[in-house]
Amino acid sequence: MSFDPDAPANPDHLYGLPFTPENARVVLIPVPWQATTSYRRGTRGGPRAIFEASLQVDLHDLEVGDAWREGFAMLPEDDVVRAWDHDAEGDALAVIAAAEGDDAGDGPADIVIELALARVNALSERLNEHVYAETKRLFDLGHLPGVLGGDHSVPFGAIRAAAERHPGLGILHIDAHADLRVAYEGFTWSHASILYNVLTRIPDIAAVAQVGLRDVGAKEVAFANADDRVSWYTDPQIQRSLAEGTPWIALVREIIAGLPDTIWITLDIDGLDPALCPGTGTPVPGGLSWGQVCVLLAEVGASRRIVGFDLNEVGPGEWDGNVGARLLYKLCGHAVRSHRGLRT
Numbered sequence: 001m002s003f004d005p006d007a008p009a010n011p012d013h014l015y016g017l018p019f020t021p022e023n024a025r026v027v028l029i030p031v032p033w034q035a036t037t038s039y040r041r042g043t044r045g046g047p048r049a050i051f052e053a054s055l056q057v058d059l060h061d062l063e064v065g066d067a068w069r070e071g072f073a074m075l076p077e078d079d080v081v082r083a084w085d086h087d088a089e090g091d092a093l094a095v096i097a098a099a100e101g102d103d104a105g106d107g108p109a110d111i112v113i114e115l116a117l118a119r120v121n122a123l124s125e126r127l128n129e130h131v132y133a134e135t136k137r138l139f140d141l142g143h144l145p146g147v148l149g150g151d152h153s154v155p156f157g158a159i160r161a162a163a164e165r166h167p168g169l170g171i172l173h174i175d176a177h178a179d180l181r182v183a184y185e186g187f188t189w190s191h192a193s194i195l196y197n198v199l200t201r202i203p204d205i206a207a208v209a210q211v212g213l214r215d216v217g218a219k220e221v222a223f224a225n226a227d228d229r230v231s232w233y234t235d236p237q238i239q240r241s242l243a244e245g246t247p248w249i250a251l252v253r254e255i256i257a258g259l260p261d262t263i264w265i266t267l268d269i270d271g272l273d274p275a276l277c278p279g280t281g282t283p284v285p286g287g288l289s290w291g292q293v294c295v296l297l298a299e300v301g302a303s304r305r306i307v308g309f310d311l312n313e314v315g316p317g318e319w320d321g322n323v324g325a326r327l328l329y330k331l332c333g334h335a336v337r338s339h340r341g342l343r344t
Contacts (some may be wrong), residue, residue: 009055015209015329016055016075021023024071025061026332027143029134030153032077033127033150035088035120036094036190043083046065046221046314047077049321050328057329063298072332074148081130081229088123091116092187099185114330117186124153124189132157135308138311141163148328149312151191152179152268160202162264162308167204169307170259172300174211174271176284177233180220184281191281191313194266199227209233212271212297215284235286248292252299263300265309265331269324277283279315288301290323294330301334309335 007192009016014028021027030047037043051074057324059068087290098113131147138145145162147155152175163169173179180199184192188221199205207229214235224230233255241251269276288296300306309331314324 003095006061007068012054013066014051014054014072015057015059015325017068017072017227019057019071019073021073021075023078025074025144025336026070026072026145026146027138028072028074028148028328029131029138030074030077030148031127031131031150031154032082033085034281035085035092035124035151035156036153036185036187036192037191038190038279039153039187041281041307042316043149043151043281043313045316046320046324047074049316049318050148050311050314050324053318053325054319054328056322057325061329061333062296064258064330064337067333069338070336072329075134078130081199084123084127088120095120095187095282096185114276121188127154128157128160128189130157133173136164143166144306144339145308146328146331146335147308147310149203149310149314150314152194152266153189153191154312154330155208155310156189156194156197158308158310159198159264159266163204166262166307168206168260168262169204170206170263171198171208171302172211172255172259172263172265174265174288174296175206175268176212176215176235176270176287177268177282178213178216178220178224179268180223181218182218196223197265205229206312207231207257207258209225209259211255212238212288214286215282222316248295252296255296256300256303259304261305262307263304263314265297265300265306267309267311267314267327267331269311269320269327270313272323277313277315277320279317279320280313281315282313297330297334299337304338307340308337
């Protein structure tokens, strides 16, 4: 292969790499979907922002080295998904406005809202099946799959495919929110319900470690306390431990200790300090620093087998895309290195 990793990037390929989805080890599924976003919109532009910023990333990474040689590539965005998102968003905005108005009744307007909600839920189910089928196809072809949202509802189908292929799957969840709400705002497949849906609808999930939480509801606390598969490492707990002198690497090893050997990483970028992701949909003060998330991913990659991952809620701005592209590069690199020559 004649390729100079230090030359200017080829703008037609992710990170300028000489790979296609057919011959890359890691293949990314972009999902430009933000229908259930409950605060700021724009994350449907995350995959595009990441792709464009990827052309500025130097390929020799100080942590993952030249892992790019295994091949990273992104599928084209699917026009059908874009159409579903467009159709669902108008209905979703009407449902959200009605919920915020709190003017529930039994009149014709309420019937219209119920129909709109049903359409959003139906389109979300179609999206789930699409992402499931694409992820399963990539697994069958021997690729390591990654999903790029869009809002955090999008990886449900991918996690389902991973759990079917790897029973007893563990999940590392990095997020400011627990995402354990039941049908938030009426949306069965809300971005705020992704982990609830994973835990209640997908068999063979062995353990979930949730890291960086700092904006949660009382019912979510109760749900997590009642499910012994769920472990919380909240931002206040982390900051207190660090202030008392506990090394971050010790906390990281504690987080990982409860996970099985085979894991999926689901990463909402708002789990990081919002200075790193100002355009994300629901930013919250606090969160992991860049160095902390890099240490966590490196330790996971060194001690567990990463069979896939998703990265969500990246805003459409240039800085958000820059951070997202660099975080994605770490995820790809640690994923391929975690297999040590094994295939999925």
